[in-house]
Structures are given as C-alpha cells and as structure tokens.
Amino acid sequence: xxxxxxxxxxxxxxxxxxxxxxxxxxxxxxxxxxxxxxxxxxxxxxxxxxxxxxxxxxxxxxxxxxxxxxxxxxxxxxxxxxxxxxxxxxxxxxxxxxxxxxxxxxxxxxxxxxxxxxxxxxxxxxxxxxxxxxxxxxxxxxxxxxxxxxxxxxxxxxxxxxxxxxxxxxxxxxxxxxxxxxxxxxxxxxxxxxxxxxxxxxxxxxxxxxxxxxxxxxxxxxxxxxxxxxxxxxxxxxxxxxxxxxxxxxxxxxxxxxxxxxxxxxxxxxxxxxxxxxxxxxxxxxxxxxxxxxxxxxxxxxxxxxxxxxxxxxxxxxxxxxxxxxxxxxxxxxxxxxxxxxxxxxxxxxxxxxxxxxxxxxxxxxxxxxxxxxxxxxxxxxxxxxxxxxxxxxxxxxxxxxxxxxxxxxxxxxxxxxxxxxxxxxxxxxxxxxxxxxxxxxxxxxxxxxxxxxxxxxxxxxxxxxxxxxxxxxxxxxxxxxxxxxxxxxxxxxxx
Amino acid sequence: xxxxxxxxxxxxxxxxxxxxxxxxxxxxxxxxxxxxxxxxxxxxxxxxxxxxxxxxxxxxxxxxxxxxxxxxxxxxxxxxxxxxxxxxxxxxxxxxxxxxxxxxxxxxxxxxxxxxxxxxxxxxxxxxxxxxxxxxxxxxxxxxxxxxxxxxxxxxxxxxxxxxxxxxxxxxxxxxxxxxxxxxxxxxxxxxxxxxxxxxxxxxxxxxxxxxxxxxxxxxxxxxxxxxxxxxxxxxxxxxxxxxxxxxxxxxxxxxxxxxxxxxxxxxxxxxxxxxxxxxxxxxxxxxxxxxxxxxxxxxxxxxxxxxxxxxxxxxxxxxxxxxxxxxxxxxxxxxxxxxxxxxxxxxxxxxxxxxxxxxxxxxxx
Ligand SMILES: Cc1cc2nc3c(=O)[nH]c(=O)nc-3n(C[C@H](O)[C@H](O)[C@H](O)COP(=O)(O)OP(=O)(O)OC[C@H]3O[C@@H](n4cnc5c(N)ncnc54)[C@H](O)[C@@H]3O)c2cc1C
Numbered sequence: 001x002x003x004x005x006x007x008x009x010x011x012x013x014x015x016x017x018x019x020x021x022x023x024x025x026x027x028x029x030x031x032x033x034x035x036x037x038x039x040x041x042x043x044x045x046x047x048x049x050x051x052x053x054x055x056x057x058x059x060x061x062x063x064x065x066x067x068x069x070x071x072x073x074x075x076x077x078x079x080x081x082x083x084x085x086x087x088x089x090x091x092x093x094x095x096x097x098x099x100x101x102x103x104x105x106x107x108x109x110x111x112x113x114x115x116x117x118x119x120x121x122x123x124x125x126x127x128x129x130x131x132x133x134x135x136x137x138x139x140x141x142x143x144x145x146x147x148x149x150x151x152x153x154x155x156x157x158x159x160x161x162x163x164x165x166x167x168x169x170x171x172x173x174x175x176x177x178x179x180x181x182x183x184x185x186x187x188x189x190x191x192x193x194x195x196x197x198x199x200x201x202x203x204x205x206x207x208x209x210x211x212x213x214x215x216x217x218x219x220x221x222x223x224x225x226x227x228x229x230x231x232x233x234x235x236x237x238x239x240x241x242x243x244x245x246x247x248x249x250x251x252x253x254x255x256x257x258x259x260x261x262x263x264x265x266x267x268x269x270x271x272x273x274x275x276x277x278x279x280x281x282x283x284x285x286x287x288x289x290x291x292x293x294x295x296x297x298x299x300x301x302x303x304x305x306x307x308x309x310x311x312x313x314x315x316x317x318x319x320x321x322x323x324x325x326x327x328x329x330x331x332x333x334x335x336x337x338x339x340x341x342x343x344x345x346x347x348x349x350x351x352x353x354x355x356x357x358x359x360x361x362x363x364x365x366x367x368x369x370x371x372x373x374x375x376x377x378x379x380x381x382x383x384x385x386x387x388x389x390x391x392x393x394x395x396x397x398x399x400x401x402x403x404x405x406x407x408x409x410x411x412x413x414x415x416x417x418x419x420x421x422x423x424x425x426x427x428x429x430x431x432x433x434x435x436x437x438x439x440x441x442x443x444x445x446x447x448x449x450x451x452x453x454x455x456x457x458x459x460x461x462x463x464x465x466x467x468x469x470x471x472x473x474x475x476x477x478x479x480x481x482x483x484x485x486x487x488x489x490x491x492x493x494x495x496x
Numbered sequence: 497x498x499x500x501x502x503x504x505x506x507x508x509x510x511x512x513x514x515x516x517x518x519x520x521x522x523x524x525x526x527x528x529x530x531x532x533x534x535x536x537x538x539x540x541x542x543x544x545x546x547x548x549x550x551x552x553x554x555x556x557x558x559x560x561x562x563x564x565x566x567x568x569x570x571x572x573x574x575x576x577x578x579x580x581x582x583x584x585x586x587x588x589x590x591x592x593x594x595x596x597x598x599x600x601x602x603x604x605x606x607x608x609x610x611x612x613x614x615x616x617x618x619x620x621x622x623x624x625x626x627x628x629x630x631x632x633x634x635x636x637x638x639x640x641x642x643x644x645x646x647x648x649x650x651x652x653x654x655x656x657x658x659x660x661x662x663x664x665x666x667x668x669x670x671x672x673x674x675x676x677x678x679x680x681x682x683x684x685x686x687x688x689x690x691x692x693x694x695x696x697x698x699x700x701x702x703x704x705x706x707x708x709x710x711x712x713x714x715x716x717x718x719x720x721x722x723x724x725x726x727x728x729x730x731x732x733x734x735x736x737x738x739x740x741x742x743x744x745x746x747x748x749x750x751x752x753x754x755x756x757x758x759x760x761x762x763x764x765x766x767x768x769x770x771x772x773x774x775x776x777x778x779x780x781x782x783x784x785x786x787x788x789x790x791x792x793x794x795x796x797x798x799x800x801x802x803x804x805x806x807x808x809x810x811x812x813x814x815x816x817x818x819x820x821x822x823x824x825x826x827x828x829x830x831x832x833x834x835x836x837x838x839x840x841x842x843x844x845x846x847x848x849x850x851x852x853x854x855x856x857x858x859x860x861x862x
Contacts, residue, residue, distance in 0.1 A: 115701045115704075117701075170622065190836075195771045196619060197623065200829070202663070203659075203839070205625060206656075253566050255682065294726060295707065296733070298733075357567055386649050421645070422647050423645055424652050426649035427651060428651075442642075445641055449641055450653050452847070453654050453846050454654075455846065456843045469654075
C-alpha cells in the first residue's frame with residue numbers, strides 16, 4: 001500500500017453512516033476520524049506494521065462498549081481492541097475499514113480487597129498502578145512485564161503477558177480470577193469468579209492470551225500477593241554464554257526457584273550499561289541476574305547456595321546488591337534492555353521464542369552463525385528461568401532490503417525454536433507478526449480447532465480478524481512462499 | 497529420563513502407547529453416534545452427573561514419556577497412575593505442587609486433570625490448571641491434536657490445554673499431559689491452634705497479606721491448622737512468628753484431609769463443596785463444616801435443602817458442588833447463567849459436534 005492512500009480514500013456511504021451512528025452513541029471527544037487524530041493509533045510497539053483505522057472510539061462506560069459492539073455486529077464491521085499499544089506482535093494493528101476500540105479511558109481501580117487478596121480494576125489501568133494501589137496493604141500484583149509503567153491490564157490479559165518474576169509467580173493467566181467481557185453481540189458475560197475457581201469450563205484460561213479475538217475485556221479481577229519480607233539479587237558474570245545457561249539449570253536442580261532468573265549476552269550488557277549505568281561488567285560474555293525472595297532467613301540461606309553454585313559453574317564474578325537502591329538499579333538495567341538496544345541501532349526486531357532450557361547452547365550457536373551470515377548483529381535478552389528468549393536483531397530499515405533480511409532471519413529463529421521443542425511465542429503473542437509461523441507450529445486440524453473455538457464466541461469473525469490464527473488457505477500459501485522466500489510478507493501493509 | 501524408570505511402583509515397565517486403538521474406538525463411536533464414557537480407573541466416577549455410554553478406557557495408555565528435573569517439566573500418558581508420577585518426582589525431590597487428591601488407589605493423571613482436582617496447597621501454589629503446560633487430545637472428529645507444549649511460557653494459539661482441565665472429559669479424550677513440577681520444600685511443619693471458626697477465617701485471610709510461607713491452611717473441629725514450608729530457616733522463623741503447637745503426624749493429617757478420609761467425611765449426610773471468597777464469615781447453614789484452602793474451599797455435610805444451600809452461597813458470590821449424595825444427583829455443579837450455558841454449548845459443539853464424549857456429565861445438555 002502506498003503511504004498516503006488511506007488519507008485520500010473516500011469513505012463509503014456505509015462507513016459514513018457507521019460514523020454517524022457512533023457519534024450518536026458517544027460523546028463528541030470519543031469518536032476520532034481526522035487522520036491527524038488517528039495517527040497515534042496506527043501501530044502498536046511493532047511499528048513496522050502501520051495502518052490507519054477507519055475510526056477510533058474511546059468509550060468510558062460498559063454500556064457504551066455494549067452499544068458499540070451491538071452496532072458493529074449489526075453492520076458487520078470489524079473491531080480491534082487496544083490498550084496502550086505496547087504490544088510487540090501487531091495485535092492491536094487497526095483495520096482500514098474497521099473500528100479501533102481503545103480502552104484507554106477505563107482507568108479506575110474499583111476495589112482493593114486485601115482480606116480476599118484481590119483487586120478489581122478497569123481494563124485500561126496500567127499494570128504498575130495495581131501494585132502501587134496495593135502497596136498500602138503490603139501487597140502487589142505479581143506479573144511485571146518490562147513495559148509495566150505503560151501497558152494495561154486488559155492488554156496483559158489479552159496477551160497473557162509475563163515478566164521477569166514469572167518463574168516463581170506465574171504469568172497473567174495464573175494471577176487473574178475474574179473478567180467481565182462484552183461479546184461481539186454486545187452481551188455482557190462474567191468469566192471466572194471472585195473465588196479460586198468457577199463452575200463450568202475454564203473459559204478464563206481461554207480468554208488469557210486470546211489477543212482480542214474472543215471478546216472485549218471491560219473489567220479484571222486479579223490476585224494480589226503479600227510483598228516478600230526481603231528480595232535480594234545476585235549478579236554473576238561469565239566468560240561463556242553456555243556456562244551461564246548451565247548455571248541456570250544447576251540452581252533449579254538444587255531445589256531453588258528464584259523469583260527472577262534473567263540472562264543477557266555481551267551486546268545487551270553493553271547497551272544496557274551505557275543506558276542505565278547499572279554497574280554491569282561490560283566485558284563479560286554473559287551475566288545472570290538471580291533474584292531470591294522470601295523471609296529474611298530463607299533469602300540468606302538461598303543466596304549462599306546460589307553464590308556457591310554460580311561460582312562452581314564458572315562465574316568470573318559473583319556479587320549481591322548491597323542495598324535496595326543497587327537492587328533496583330540492577331533490575332533497571334535489565335528492564336530497559338529494549339530501549340537501550342534501541343539507542344545503539346537505528347532499528348531492532350524483538351523475537352520471543354521459548355525453548356526447553358537444555359537447548360540453549362544449540363540455539364545460541366545457530367543464531368550467532370546466522371547473525372554472521374546475514375551481517376545482522378543480535379543482542380540476547382533471555383528470561384532464562386523459563387526458557388523464553390528475546391533475541392534482538394539490530395538493523396537499519398532505511399537500508400534497502402535490510403528489513404526483509406531481518407524478517408527472514410527472525411522467521412528462521414522461530415522455526416528453530418519450534419524444532420528445538422519450543423514455541424514461536426512465549427509472551428508477546430502471535431498478532432499479525434507471527435501468523436505464518438503458526439503454520440509451522442500447528443497442523444491443519446489444530447488450526448481448524450482454533451477457528452472452531454473462535455466461532456463459538458464470534459461466528460462472524462468480527463473481532464480482530466486476520467490475527468493470531470492463520471486460515472488454512474494462508475498456510476497453504478505460506479508453504480508456497482517458503483519455496484521462493486525473500487518475498488515481503490503482508491504486502492498489503494504500509495512499510496517503514 | 498525417558499520411558500524406563502527405576503520407578504518405585506510395582507507396575508514398572510508397563511508403559512504402553514494405546515493411541516491408535518483409542519482413536520479407532522472414537523472413530524467407530526462417531527460413525528455409530530455412540531456416546532463414550534471416558535475413564536481411567538474409575539476412582540472419580542462419583543463426581544459429576546451420572547456417566548453413560550460405552551466405556552473408553554485410558555487405563556492401559558500409560559507411562560511417563562519425558563521427565564527432566566532441571567526443566568521442571570513432566571510429560572506422561574493419561575492412564576499413568578498418579579502414584580507412579582509422584583514416586584518418580586520424589587526421587588528427584590520434586591512434586592506436583594497442586595497436591596492432587598487421588599480418591600482411590602488407581603487414580604490416573606487423566607482423571608485428575610479432567611476433574612481439575614487440587615489439594616490443600618492450591619491457594620498458595622496454584623491449581624491443577626495452573627500446572628498444565630500442554631496436552632494431546634482426540635477431539636470429537638476423531639482427530640489427534642496437540643496444544644501448548646513442554647515449555648513454561650507459550651502463547652501460540654488459544655489455551656486449549658487449560659480449557660481441558662475440569663471439563664470432565666466432555667471436550668475430548670486426553671492422551672498426554674505436560675505438567676510444570678516444583679522442588680519439594682526442604683522443610684515443612686504444621687502448627688495448630690484452638691479457636692472458633694470465625695476467628696480462624698479471619699486469621700487465615702489475614703495471613704494472605706503477610707509475608708509468611710504458609711502452604712496449607714484449614715479449620716477443623718475447633719482448631720486452625722497452618723502448614724508452613726520452605727527452607728529450614730524459613731520454617732523455624734515462621735514458627736516463631738505464628739505460634740501454635742506443632743502437629744506430630746502432619747503428613748497423615750493433610751493426606752487424610754486431601755483424600756476425604758478424616759472422620760468428618762464419613763457422615764451420611766450429603767457432602768457439598770462450597771467455594772467462597774476466603775474472608776467470607778461462617779455461613780449460617782445447618783450442618784458440619786470443615787474449611788480448607790485457607791477458608792476458600794469449605795466442605796459441608798448437611799441435610800438442608802440443596803436449593804437453600806445454593807441460594808445462600810450464591811449470595812456471597814460463591815458456588816457449590818454436590819460431591820456425594822447417596823445416589824448420583826441431577827444437579828451437581830452450580831447452574832450456569834443462560835448466556836454462559838449457551839457459550840458452553842457452542843464450545844462443546846466446537847470440540848465434540850456429535851456429543852460423543854461424556855454427554856451430560858457436567859450439565860444436562862452439555
Ligand atoms: C519496551 C517493551 C517491553 C516489553 N516487555 C514485555 C515483557 O516483559 N513481557 C511481556 O509479556 N510483554 C512485554 N511487552 C509487550 C507488551 O507490553 C504486552 O504485550 C502488553 O500486555 C500489551 O499491553 P497493551 O495495553 O499495550 O496492549 P495493546 O498493545 O494495546 O494490545 C495488545 C493486544 O491485546 C488486545 N487488547 C488490548 N486490550 C484489550 C481488551 N480490553 N479487551 C480485549 N482485547 C484487548 C489488542 O487487541 C491486542 O491484540 C513489552 C513491550 C515493550 C514495548
């Protein structure tokens with residue numbers, strides 16, 4: 001698509017009447033159609049895919065969401081939900097002829113209930129805001145994606161987001177009790193319950209990670225946990241990435257489940273250090289950040305064991321943060337790794353495969369070989385405890401052909417993850433980005449089953465169409481494309 | 497570790513892949529529209545509504561397929577006895593964190609997952625569904641499908657694996673399940689304290705916001721039981737903080753609670769599982785009460801009318817399962833709202849369009 005086509009496309013009479021009806025349902029400031037106003041919604045965190053929506057709506061009541069859905073259902077108009085747009089797989093990418101439904105105005109924390117260890121919030125509440133509100137009771141919401149200052153809880157549920165503390169405390173799906181959703185027909189459903197389980201099928205699990213394909217989440221009840229008495233982080237440096245990987249297995253085999261166990265390779269260390277001045281050893285080939293939490297006594301005991309194991313595994317340096325400020329700083333370096341890498345390269349492409357941890361040496365070796373072949377450097381940030389890799393491929397989109405080469409490299413990495421017994425996405429979702437790789441991970445019958453599940457919620461396919469699960473037709477074409485690779489994917493999208 | 501373990505169970509070397517035969521039986525049932533009653537070793541046939549149809553036995557489809565303690569993942573065929581899995585994990589000082597009830601000697605992995613059963617540690621370490629990473633099933637079109645996998649994090653496709661948990665086999669035949677497993681705590685201790693019910697409820701609920709390593713909590717016969725677990729140091733420290741008397745035979749206490757072998761469970765009255773928010777004050781329903789899950793799962797033996805019990809519990813936002821009633825009851829689980837029932841029927845239809853699998857076992861018409 002040519003960059004400016006969208007703006008000059010005339011709206012059809014049907015589209016005009018949709019907009020008119022939306023204006024009748026919503027306050028003036030809640031319906032945006034001016035290209036300038038639509039611009040901020042044209043992409044999510046994966047900005048290589050961009051497209052202006054036909055119209056953006058910003059409701060702030062559940063009744064308004066219901067009315068919007070009823071209208072879209074009646075008129076057969078597709079709807080894409082959006083939180084903050086920090087997603088990294090193009091999940092919230094708008095449709096040129098569809099409605100983009102932003103939940104940004106659903107910002108209220110409705111209830112913090114320490115006695116029942118839960119909080120009820122609107123979907124547009126930021127992840128970190130929940131922990132901030134719970135702090136008064138000595139509690140917090142455990143999943144902590146690095147984007148937690150910005151991303152919404154609704155987006156977290158839709159992506160089943162993780163964070164650096166998932167190994168011990170689980171993903172979003174493990175920390176949500178109840179959802180209120182509006183179906184494509186405009187029906188209000190309560191999924192799950194305020195209790196630890198609910199009658200019927202585990203629809204709550206199905207909603208987690210469903211990428212806006214099954215319903216619009218309008219309220220979320222999450223589990224709160226008590227803040228541990230103490231958290232302490234150990235930094236270990238290695239002169240070899242494989243040794244660092246083995247150290248991870250040794251800690252777990254010793255019966256310790258760290259609160260977080262993260263690994264970074266040399267390029268990531270240097271970028272993060274330049275950015276955050278976290279005190280990382282710049283010349284190490286890899287570092288591990290191992291956080292232990294619990295009671296004071298237990299943390300001391302585990303730190304001793306962990307330091308001993310790390311040294312035995314060949315760490316060239318092992319140290320613990322001396323105070324809370326240093327602990328925060330060590331984590332800041334890790335949590336800002338993506339933007340840090342963004343500073344050393346015009347563009348980067350973040351991958352999200354997960355592998356069984358024992359496959360790490362094999363996968364790293366193969367990636368560095370391809371990196372040399374493509375002439376594209378890779379910085380590795382790795383949720384090492386749970387095997388979730390984030391290779392960041394460094395490239396320059398202004399150099400002709402480099403984006404296409406980067407994407408091809410990325411696709412090979414994802415295929416490698418599947419072959420290693422893992423998955424194409426650990427936490428960022430399939431979205432638009434990995435839709436073709438779904439054809440590698442799943443057989444036709446499985447994809448058909450996914451479509452059948454989708455149809456149970458949304459028979460007309462109006463919620464976020466074209467994302468998350470490929471059509472069988474698309475997979476057949478992908479198979480063909482595989483043969484003559486090098487073609488640009490999604491030629492229908494504007495490229496930057 | 498793979499197929500052949502030096503397992504502690506006498507059934508060693510009986511690992512067998514029965515998939516082809518199972519798939520054939522499903523195909524035949526589809527052809528003749530014959531309902532199938534999916535079972536393992538029948539330890540949980542008392543749960544849910546009455547089963548009907550031709551038996552599809554998973555009991556021989558068994559064996560641990562893969563287990564690497566360093567990966568914290570175990571994959572087994574669903575006919576594998578829980579005892580075999582637990583013994584294998586114990587050798588590596590690991591465990592199923594959700595502490596599943598067996599309800600009988602031959603309990604299988606498949607039955608446990610299909611019924612979604614979790615024991616005393618559930619509020620603190622997650623439920624059966626939280627441990628499930630992936631599964632293989634046969635759906636009602638006779639297709640063999642894989643969902644999820646053997647890694648901790650995986651968001652490719654809808655989470656069908658967890659949807660299977662607690663679906664009572666109504667959506668498909670579970671063939672294999674991969675579970676996240678955890679290290680056993682190095683030390684554990686149970687503390688008891690005499691107190692009235694409401695005080696126990698307050699105490700257990702208050703502990704949810706405190707940084708204490710409680711991993712089970714119950715109230716039974718005028719006593720509050722708290723199980724603490726972690727490193728030696730952590731347990732010693734928590735003991736000082738919490739007070740109470742250490743219980744001598746704590747392993748057998750929690751085992752009897754989990755397996756419904758305490759005297760309480762021998763009552764002739766119908767037994768209800770009442771699930772409420774943990775801080776919910778004692779409910780005013782006549783009968784005997786035993787509170788597990790820190791007050792979040794309450795067992796009630798009562799002769800009060802079922803409708804009254806359901807009404808009172810629903811008013812608190814909770815739900816009720818009739819667990820044992822003499823004869824198998826018609827209404828077992830809390831009825832779904834019409835909109836939710838409709839969604840359930842569409843989901844059922846998406847997996848099992850001919851209603852072959854365990855029809856009506858959860859809800860009439862499902
Ligand atoms: C710097 C950076 C670091 C990151 N780190 C992590 C990390 O550590 N772990 C991790 O898991 N992710 C991470 N992410 C990815 C991203 O932040 C998460 O996926 C997040 O959950 C997205 O939330 P959002 O509100 O921005 O959702 P959006 O991007 O707006 O939407 C994401 C998807 O959810 C759907 N959606 C949003 N809201 C709703 C709703 N109310 N109802 C139904 N569907 C909805 C959208 O349609 C879309 O498919 C990172 C991203 C960035 C930019």
